[in-house]
Amino acid sequence: xxxxxxxxxxxxxxxxxxxxxxxxxxxxxxxxxxxxxxxxxxxxxxxxxxxxxxxxxxxxxxxxxxxxxxxxxxxxxxxxxxxxxxxxxxxxxxxxxxxxxxxxxxxxxxxxxxxxxxxxxxxxxxxxxxxxxxxxxxxxxxxxxxxxxxxxxxxxxxxxxxxxxxxxxxxxxxxxxxxxxxxxxxxxxxxxxxxxxxxxxxxxxxxxxxxxxxxxxxxxxxxxxxxxxxxxxxxxxxxxxxxxxxxxxxxxxxxxxxxxxxxxxxxxxxxxxxxxxxxxxxxxxxxxxxxxxxxxxxxxxxxx
Numbered sequence: 001x002x003x004x005x006x007x008x009x010x011x012x013x014x015x016x017x018x019x020x021x022x023x024x025x026x027x028x029x030x031x032x033x034x035x036x037x038x039x040x041x042x043x044x045x046x047x048x049x050x051x052x053x054x055x056x057x058x059x060x061x062x063x064x065x066x067x068x069x070x071x072x073x074x075x076x077x078x079x080x081x082x083x084x085x086x087x088x089x090x091x092x093x094x095x096x097x098x099x100x101x102x103x104x105x106x107x108x109x110x111x112x113x114x115x116x117x118x119x120x121x122x123x124x125x126x127x128x129x130x131x132x133x134x135x136x137x138x139x140x141x142x143x144x145x146x147x148x149x150x151x152x153x154x155x156x157x158x159x160x161x162x163x164x165x166x167x168x169x170x171x172x173x174x175x176x177x178x179x180x181x182x183x184x185x186x187x188x189x190x191x192x193x194x195x196x197x198x199x200x201x202x203x204x205x206x207x208x209x210x211x212x213x214x215x216x217x218x219x220x221x222x223x224x225x226x227x228x229x230x231x232x233x234x235x236x237x238x239x240x241x242x243x244x245x246x247x248x249x250x251x252x253x254x255x256x257x258x259x260x261x262x263x264x265x266x267x268x269x270x271x272x273x274x275x276x277x278x279x280x281x282x283x284x285x286x287x288x289x290x291x292x293x294x295x296x297x298x299x300x301x302x303x304x
Contacts, residue, residue, distance in 0.1 A: 009186035009231060010199055011045045011063035014056040016189075028052030036085050041067045059219070061203035064089045071196045071291075072284055079291045086198060086295035093202045094179065094299070095226050102130065102148040103300060104177035106168060106218075108184040108205075110156045114285055115234045115277040118185040120153045121289035127297045130175075145302050150175060165216035165223075172223060180227045182218055183292060187275070188233030189240060194277070195284050198232050198292070205229040230296075232288055234281070238274035 008014060015029060028049030036042055045063040047053050053060045066089065068082055091097055105126055107119030129141070130150040138146050154160065154167040168180070182205050188194055204219030204227035220226050278284055 008189035011058050012065040013189035059203040064200040066198045083294035087298035090299040101178040103179045105151045105181045107153045119183040122183045122292045123151045125293035182229045184231045185234040186231040235275040235277045
């Protein structure tokens with residue numbers, strides 16, 4: 001049996017885990033937290049040193065996390081406000097976004113697996129401009145300045161036979177964008193953050209890392225241009241749910257602590273292949289992908 005390892009794609013959760021393990025001492029990491037709306041919380045984690053990156057298992061860089069408990073609700077006005085706040089946060093990490101850029105937006109994931117379809121679904125609602133600007137100029141949109149936006153849904157290796165990174169590198173070589181924005185479904189440590197949290201980071205992404213499928217990294221180092229990653233946790237490791245339940249039990253009963261220690265040291269590896277998502281994931285994915293696409297459209301509108 002192997003020791004149970006909790007997986008998470010969220011830097012905020014990695015920070016919480018390390019702080020708990022090291023009794024609150026966390027060097028090389030800057031954390032800023034504030035509220036932007038009622039019940040909407042922003043956390044900005046900046047990993048500044050290699051030692052901190054090693055402790056947290058995350059690359060150095062900036063991680064912005066928006067937590068909104070009502071993100072699953074079908075309130076259009078609320079989602080519009082969230083989109084506007086996300087656009088503001090996205091602009092803060094996009095390099096030199098005040099000048100016209102060529103931007104490639106990549107929707108990662110498998111369109112046929114609903115919990116993994118966030119990226120492709122988001123791309124479906126983007127305002128794509130590159131082809132029109134190249135053919136007719138910015139005058140076609142009656143605009144004085146515009147970004148050239150293009151999009152790509154590379155699919156998954158099981159269908160294409162190619163690594164996602166290989167496809168994106170080929171497109172970058174031909175179209176020569178200045179920035180890549182990558183959208184992907186993430187895995188969370190906590191059930192309470194499922195479908196309620198958005199992470200924006202300037203460190204790029206390692207596709208599938210949250211569910212143990214390690215694909216080639218999509219980063220500035222691997223692609224040669226800045227990579228901004230946006231994600232929402234759509235699944236939780238089944239083992240994590242069991243671990244959380246035992247942890248709560250251990251706070252009340254000594255038997256619970258013994259069970260928790262046993263589980264952590266003798267976790268059934270089958271649990272590592274099981275992931276849990278919400279029962280209304282179809283509706284949730286559709287709603288959240290539209291919220292993300294609105295945020296990106298607003299962020300990339302130079303005349304907004």
